[in-house]
Structures are given as C-alpha cells and as structure tokens.
Amino acid sequence: MEGYMSTVVMEQRKKIHPHKFTLWVAIASISMMFAGLTSAYIVKESQANFLNFNLPLAFWYSTAAMIASSVTIWMAQKKFKNREMASYRKLITVTFILGLLFVALQVVGFRELYKNGLTLTTNVSVSFLYVIVFLHAAHVVGGVVALMVMFIKAFRTKTKSYNAVPVEVMGTYWHFVDFLWIYLLVFLLAVR
Amino acid sequence: MSTSAVLHNADVHTHDAHHEHHHHETFISKYVFSQDHKMISKQFLITGIIWAIIGGLFSVLFRLQLGYPDTTFPFLEDLLGHWAKGGKLQPEFYYALVTMHGTILVFFVLTAGLSGTFANFLIPLQIGARDMASPMLNMLSYWFFFLASIIMFASLFVQTGPASGGWTIYPPLSALGDASSGSKIGMDLWLVSMAMFIVSSLLGGLNYISTILNLRTKGMSMTRMPLTIWGLFFTAVLGVLSFPVLLSGAILLLFDRNLGTSFYLSDIYINGKILPNEGGSAILFQHLFWFLGHPEVYIILLPAMSMSSEIISVNSRKPIFGYMAMVGSMFAIAILAFLVWAHHMFVTGLNPFLGAFFVLLTLLIAVPSAIKVFNWLTTIWRGSLRFTPAMLFAIGFVSMFISGGLTGIFLGNSALDIHLHDTYFVVAHFHIVMGVASFFGMFAGVYHWFPKMYGRYLNNTMAYIHFWVTMVGAYLIFWPMHYQGFAGVPRRYYDFSMWESFNQFGGLNEFISFVAMIVFAVQLLFVFNFFYSIFKGRKVTTTNPWGANTLEWTTPIRPGHGNWPGEIPEVHRGAYDYGKDGREFILQTEPVGENESHH
Numbered sequence: 001m002e003g004y005m006s007t008v009v010m011e012q013r014k015k016i017h018p019h020k021f022t023l024w025v026a027i028a029s030i031s032m033m034f035a036g037l038t039s040a041y042i043v044k045e046s047q048a049n050f051l052n053f054n055l056p057l058a059f060w061y062s063t064a065a066m067i068a069s070s071v072t073i074w075m076a077q078k079k080f081k082n083r084e085m086a087s088y089r090k091l092i093t094v095t096f097i098l099g100l101l102f103v104a105l106q107v108v109g110f111r112e113l114y115k116n117g118l119t120l121t122t123n124v125s126v127s128f129l130y131v132i133v134f135l136h137a138a139h140v141v142g143g144v145v146a147l148m149v150m151f152i153k154a155f156r157t158k159t160k161s162y163n164a165v166p167v168e169v170m171g172t173y174w175h176f177v178d179f180l181w182i183y184l185l186v187f188l189l190a191v192r
Numbered sequence: 193m194s195t196s197a198v199l200h201n202a203d204v205h206t207h208d209a210h211h212e213h214h215h216h217e218t219f220i221s222k223y224v225f226s227q228d229h230k231m232i233s234k235q236f237l238i239t240g241i242i243w244a245i246i247g248g249l250f251s252v253l254f255r256l257q258l259g260y261p262d263t264t265f266p267f268l269e270d271l272l273g274h275w276a277k278g279g280k281l282q283p284e285f286y287y288a289l290v291t292m293h294g295t296i297l298v299f300f301v302l303t304a305g306l307s308g309t310f311a312n313f314l315i316p317l318q319i320g321a322r323d324m325a326s327p328m329l330n331m332l333s334y335w336f337f338f339l340a341s342i343i344m345f346a347s348l349f350v351q352t353g354p355a356s357g358g359w360t361i362y363p364p365l366s367a368l369g370d371a372s373s374g375s376k377i378g379m380d381l382w383l384v385s386m387a388m389f390i391v392s393s394l395l396g397g398l399n400y401i402s403t404i405l406n407l408r409t410k411g412m413s414m415t416r417m418p419l420t421i422w423g424l425f426f427t428a429v430l431g432v433l434s435f436p437v438l439l440s441g442a443i444l445l446l447f448d449r450n451l452g453t454s455f456y457l458s459d460i461y462i463n464g465k466i467l468p469n470e471g472g473s474a475i476l477f478q479h480l481f482w483f484l485g486h487p488e489v490y491i492i493l494l495p496a497m498s499m500s501s502e503i504i505s506v507n508s509r510k511p512i513f514g515y516m517a518m519v520g521s522m523f524a525i526a527i528l529a530f531l532v533w534a535h536h537m538f539v540t541g542l543n544p545f546l547g548a549f550f551v552l553l554t555l556l557i558a559v560p561s562a563i564k565v566f567n568w569l570t571t572i573w574r575g576s577l578r579f580t581p582a583m584l585f586a587i588g589f590v591s592m593f594i595s596g597g598l599t600g601i602f603l604g605n606s607a608l609d610i611h612l613h614d615t616y617f618v619v620a621h622f623h624i625v626m627g628v629a630s631f632f633g634m635f636a637g638v639y640h641w642f643p644k645m646y647g648r649y650l651n652n653t654m655a656y657i658h659f660w661v662t663m664v665g666a667y668l669i670f671w672p673m674h675y676q677g678f679a680g681v682p683r684r685y686y687d688f689s690m691w692e693s694f695n696q697f698g699g700l701n702e703f704i705s706f707v708a709m710i711v712f713a714v715q716l717l718f719v720f721n722f723f724y725s726i727f728k729g730r731k732v733t734t735t736n737p738w739g740a741n742t743l744e745w746t747t748p749i750r751p752g753h754g755n756w757p758g759e760i761p762e763v764h765r766g767a768y769d770y771g772k773d774g775r776e777f778i779l780q781t782e783p784v785g786e787n788e789s790h791h
Contacts, residue, residue, distance in 0.1 A: 016406065018325035018402045018406040019326065021325075021406055022329075022399070022402040025398050025401050025432055028433065029394055029432045029433065029435075029436050032433050032436040033437065033439055034440075035437070036436065036440040036441065037444075040444070040455075040476055040479070040480060043479070044455075044471075044473070047473065120451055120452070121454070124453070124471045127455060128455075131444060131447060131453075
C-alpha cells in the first residue's frame with residue numbers, strides 16, 4: 001500500500017504531506033481530550049472538599065528531561081536533513097533515553113505522593129492529578145515506542161531510508177507531548 | 193526480530209511504486225484484511241446491517257411488553273431463557289434491551305454503519321483519489337469497529353445481562369457494580385467496547401479529513417466538491433473533536449468503577465450501606481457525555497443531509513439551490529453543535545441564567561436548518577422529478593427532518609422542557625429527527641450507490657414497498673407518542689398499566705407496537721433485497737446509470753483498487769450543472785465551453 005501512497009502523493013498538488021496533516025488533526029483530537037479533563041478539573045475545583053497539595057519535586061526534574069528531549073529531537077531532525085547519520089543516531093538515542101527518563105520520573109513523583117499519604121482515592125483533586133498525569137504519560141510512552149522504531153531503523157545498515165516524513169512526524173508529535181506537559185504543569189500550578 | 197522484518201518490508205514498499213502490479217490478491221487480502229476503501233466501506237455497511245437487525249429486533253421485543261403488558265408470550269422464554277420467565281419480559285432485561293437498542297443504533301448503525309460506509313465509499317471516488325490518505329489506518333478503523341462489535345455482542349450473553357442503565361450510561365448506575373444487574377460485567381464490556389469504538393471513529397475521522405483536504409484531484413477546489421463530501425467532512429471534524437471528550441469521561445468512569453475514585457460519586461447509600469465516596473458529582477459526567485452527545489446527533493445527521501442533497505439534485509435534474517448556503521449552513525450547524533450540550537440538562541439543577549444562554553444557542557440551530565429545508569424544497573420545485581427509490585427516501589428524509597425539527601423548538605425551550613423532559617415527547621422527537629431521518633438518508637444512499645458498489649441494481653418493486661410501508665409506519669409509530677408525551681407519560685417505564693392517568697393509552701401502545709412489528713418486517717424485506725441483489729440483481733450496463741455529474745460515475749462499472757484504470761480525471765466545474773444550456777447533465781470532467789452561460 002505504501003506504493004500507492006507514493007504515487008498518490010505525486011499525482012496530487014503537494015502542499016503538506018497527508019501523514020503530517022493527519023498528525024495535526026490527531027493533535028487537535030488529543031488536545032480535546034485533555035481540554036475535557038482540565039475543564040472537568042476546574043468544575044470540581046470550585047466545589048467544596050477540594051484538597052490542595054504541592055506537586056512532587058520529581059515532576060520538576062521530569063519537566064527538565066522533557067524539554068531537553070525536545071531540543072535533542074529538534075537537533076536530530078536537522079542532522080537527518082543534512083544526512084549526518086552518525087550524529088542523527090546519537091541524538092535519537094539520547095531522545096529515546098530522555099523519554100524513558102521522563103516516564104520513570106513521573107513514576108517516582110507518584111511514589112513521592114503515595115508516601116505522603118496522597119493516594120488515588122484520598123481526594124478528587126489527587127485522583128485528577130493521577131488520571132491526567134497517567135494519560136499524558138501514556139501518550140509519551142506511545143512516542144517512546146515510535147522512537148524505538150526510529151532507533152532500530154537508524155541502526156539498520158541494510159536499508160538506507162532518506163525519507164524525512166517519518167522523522168518530521170515523529171518530531172512534531174514529540175514537541176506536542178512536551179508542550180502538552182508544560183500546559184498541564186502550568187495548569188496544575190495555576191488552579192490551586 | 194519481527195519488528196525489524198516488518199520495517200524491512202515497509203521500506204521495500206516505499207521504493208517500489210509498481211508493487212501493486214505484482215501483488216497477488218488472495219481471498220484474505222481482498223475480502224477480509226482489505227485496504228481498498230470500497231471493500232472497507234462494504235464491510236462497514238454489512239456489519240451495520242447486521243447490527244440494525246439486532247437493534248431493531250430489540251425494539252420489537254420491548255414494544256411487545258409496552259403494547260401487551262398483560263399477555264404472556266411463551267416463545268419469548270424459548271428465545272431469551274430466564275430473561276423472559278413465564279413468557280414475560282423481566283424488568284431488568286427490558287432495561288437492558290432499551291439500553292442496547294439505543295447504543296447499537298446510535299453508535300454501531302448510524303455512526304459506524306452510516307459514515308463508515310459512505311465516507312469510505314464516496315470520499316476517494318468523488319474527490320478523485322486512488323484511495324484514502326492512509327489505507328492502513330482505514331483498515332484498522334474497521335477492525336477496531338469489528339472488535340468493538342464482538343465485545344458488545346458478547347455482552348448480550350453474560351449471565352447478568354448487558355448494560356442496562358440507558359445508552360447515556362449515567363453514573364451512579366454505571367459506576368457501581370451493585371446498582372443493578374446490568375451494572376456488573378455487562379457494563380464493563382460496554383465500556384471496553386465503546387473505547388474500541390472511539391478508537392475506530394478517530395482513526396476513520398483522521399483519515400477522512402486528511403483525504404478530503406489533501407488528495408483532491410486537479411481542479412477539484414473545495415467549492416467544487418459535491419455536498420456529500422462537505423457533509424462527511426464536517427461529520428469527521430465533529431467526531432475527531434468530540435469523541436475524545438467522551439473518552440476522557442469514560443476513563444474517569446472506569447476509575448470510579450474499578451479503582452475507588454470519586455469523580456462522579458458522592459454520598460450514596462446502597463443496600464442500606466453508605467459508600468465512602470465523597471466529593472464527586474454525577475452531573476460532571478453529564479457535561480462530559482453531552483459534549484460528545486450533542487455533536488453526535490449531527491455526526492448522524494450530516495451524512496444523511498448531504499447525501500439527500502446530492503440525490504435530490506440528481507433526480508430533480510436541477511442544480512442544488514444555494515450551494516454555498518448549503519455549505520455555510522452545515523458549517524454553522526457544526527459550530528453550534530458544540531455550544532448546545534447543556535440543553536440535555538435543563539432540569540439537572542442547571543443555573544437558569546446559563547439555561548437561557550443554551551436556549552438561545554439551541555434555537556439558533558433552526559436558522560441553518562431552515563435554510564437547508566428551503567433549499568431542498570426549491571431544488572425540487574419545478575424540477576423534472578424522477579421518483580427512484582433513492583429519491584423517495586431523500587424526500588422522506590426532508591419530511592422527517594421538518595417534523596422532528598419542529599418539535600426540537602419545543603424541547604429547546606427550557607420552560608417547556610420542565611414539563612416535556614423524559615416523556616415520550618422526547619422519544620418521538622429524537623426518533624423522528626435523528627433516528628428515522630438518518631435511516632432515510634442511509635437508505636437513499638444505499639439505493640443510489642448500490643449500482644456503483646456491486647455493479648447491480650436493487651429490485652425496484654421491493655424498494656417501493658419498503659419505502660411506503662416505512663414512511664407511513666414511522667409516522668404511525670412516532671406521531672402518537674407526542675400526545676403521550678404531552679400527557680406526561682414518562683419514557684423508560686416498564687409497565688404503565690398500574691397508573692390510572694396513563695392507562696388511557698393502553699390501546700394506543702398496542703397499536704404502536706403492532707405497527708412497529710410491520711415496519712420491522714419490511715426492513716427484513718430490504719435486507720433480503722440487498723443480499724439477493726448483490727448476487728442476482730439486474731446488471732448495470734452503463735457507467736452512469738443516473739446521469740449524474742460526479743466523478744464516481746466516470747470510473748468503470750466495477751472499479752478495481754485504484755478506482756481509475758488510467759489517469760485520474762481532471763475537474764473543470766462544480767458538481768451541479770444539471771439542465772444547463774438545454775443539456776440534461778454535464779460531467780464535472782467536461783471543460784467549460786466558450787459560450788457557456790453562467791447559472
């Protein structure tokens with residue numbers, strides 16, 4: 001079917017690659033999900049019995065890891081375009097590790113909360129934090145799996161692919177989960 | 193290891209544009225795991241038809257209870273076992289049937305079966321594309337739907353029965369396993385099935401949007417697109433933006449059900465015991481649900497509207513009246529669809545001032561809806577009408593849309609809603625405007641595009657019987673329900689015979705149930721016609737049997753994968769040049785002549 005895709009794309013007036021466009025629509029869709037969750041949070045926050053608490057310290061380290069990974073994937077994309085495959089491989093590896101680190105730090109953050117007695121069922125506000133952070137992390141894990149595919153591709157010497165579309169789609173998605181996390185963090189800090 | 197093998201294959205495909213020519217199609221790759229949009233569309237349609245039979249049968253079963261509350265039907269016990277002990281439908285199972293009827297028809301038939309079928313079939317064919325932007329995602333979209341179907345179907349057979357808290361699955365009934373028999377494993381299966389369904393809808397919607405915006409053939413500007421494509425486009429946008437919100441609501445519900453959180457639960461006694469849940473709000477779920485729930489109405493309606501527009505224009509042999517007004521009104525409906533959800537919640541304790549805002553926005557929908565109705569009527573006005581079965585169903589759609597739309601003005605008024613909410617008036621309203629109307633649009637689409645799908649015609653005699661019985665029957669079923677609603681008869685009740693004030697409707701209920709059985713029987717005639725005609729129908733001998741302008745009729749009678757054997761045709765005009773300069777129709781592919789008049 002990929003064969004079709006390439007002919008289809010050639011035959012049409014080319015503005016934006018359909019796969020890239022599809023990703024943007026998907027981003028709009030995922031954003032709606034978090035818009036739903038955060039607006040539900042606001043509704044609940046205005047009601048009685050809403051517990052305020054500090055975010056775990058680990059979330060700040062995870063934020064740093066996330067921002068760093070956004071920078072490395074941006075650099076990786078540039079190297080790929082310049083055909084500097086050795087540097088591209090290194091940068092994609094670093095991004096992959098930073099992605100895993102982010103997820104690990106989120107887990108550490110939850111353990112911190114748990115130790116302080118803030119469990120999933122303590123209060124609706126804590127429940128919301130767990131659900132929102134968990135769903136975001138699930139989207140990061142999706143990105144990490146895709147990165148793993150890129151990673152394997154980058155180290156296979158048999159097939160040389162210089163198709164930039166998957167790399168760009170990956171990069172855009174990664175920036176999106178980064179941006180989404182920063183939005184969620186600012187949101188969680190602002191509405192308390 | 194297997195991952196890298198797959199990757200290797202993918203790379204080879206990218207570099208081998210002629211791959212298709214060497215590809216040997218097996219039964220599995222052609223009929224089962226097909227990536228051809230036309231085959232996927234037929235998979236959606238046939239799965240939808242199977243669900244429609246099940247969902248329709250359920251309504252006949254619970255109508256038996258409503259129409260004949262004092263009669264026992266021994267065959268019911270043979271069919272349903274302990275759910276119809278002694279030949280009488282048990283109350284728990286009555287609720288399960290109502291819930292599954294709603295779920296199946298709203299989601300599985302009129303969402304997946306309708307836009308899954310026609311978006312897949314018509315988008316590439318009418319915009320001039322070889323296939324969808326991502327045939328792979330398209331295939332996955334069907335298989336997620338299939339998986340959702342299997343899980344939902346399985347839930348019909350569990351000991352405690354399928355979900356029974358209504359298709360809107362409001363907590364606490366849906367959140368507490370002990371609340372009712374349908375709140376147990378049936379509810380879990382419902383949620384898992386719907387999660388699969390949402391994934392299917394999203395994958396489909398993503399694909400439809402990017403295909404329409406990126407893969408149009410040369411000359412096919414947005415304003416030359418047939419209205420069907422516009423309708424399917426807005427439908428996909430609505431789905432992609434509203435289903436994720438339902439998903440987030442359902443995830444919170446899953447946490448409440450299984451992990452002890454209190455998003456929707458607070459201060460509840462169950463079996464005399466107080467639950468520990470505190471601080472939740474059941475109304476929060478309603479907000480999240482209806483934020484999808486209302487756009488969902490238009491997800492169901494817009495494809496029917498837009499296909500009817502196309503069919504009415506083709507069979508009136510006249511250009512559609514007010515093409516841009518039609519597009520603009522669909523756009524307006526799509527925007528307003530997101531701003532009216534709280535009109536489902538007027539009596540939940542919603543602030544009346546907020547209610548006034550939602551009343552205004554709700555009544556505003558009447559404006560684009562009326563524009564559409566007038567445009568359909570003016571398209572038919574003085575046309576050279578051909579009453580094909582498709583045309584009859586399209587006109588029937590307009591009739592249903594008017595009747596059901598008018599009662600929407602009653603219900604959109606928050607003061608009247610105090611009296612009318614949760615009565616049969618609501619049942620009558622949404623069945624006519626959303627259920628029957630969309631079914632009419634879907635039937636119109638099937639009768640019109642069946643020759644393109646299977647290269648054969650449906651039998652006309654059976655089609656006319658199908659139309660007239662359904663048209664008259666639908667009104668006979670739902671019209672009297674308005675009066676019941678005015679009299680205050682509440683929906684969802686198992687048995688009205690114990691109330692003096694509702695007893696007067698006993699005869700009417702019997703009549704409605706009787707007509708429902710006839711209408712259901714005539715749908716089986718349609719199903720027979722459909723499957724019979726796939727194999728034995730009259731063969732199509734010309735590429736353009738209806739004399740239509742759109743691109744799907746420039747393909748061979750049975751188009752292969754890739755749709756056009758040669759180059760994709762170029763488009764030079766809009767889709768509605770009918771009866772222009774004395775010519776009956778002018779294909780979109782015909783260049784504009786020097787002396788051609790402007791409409």
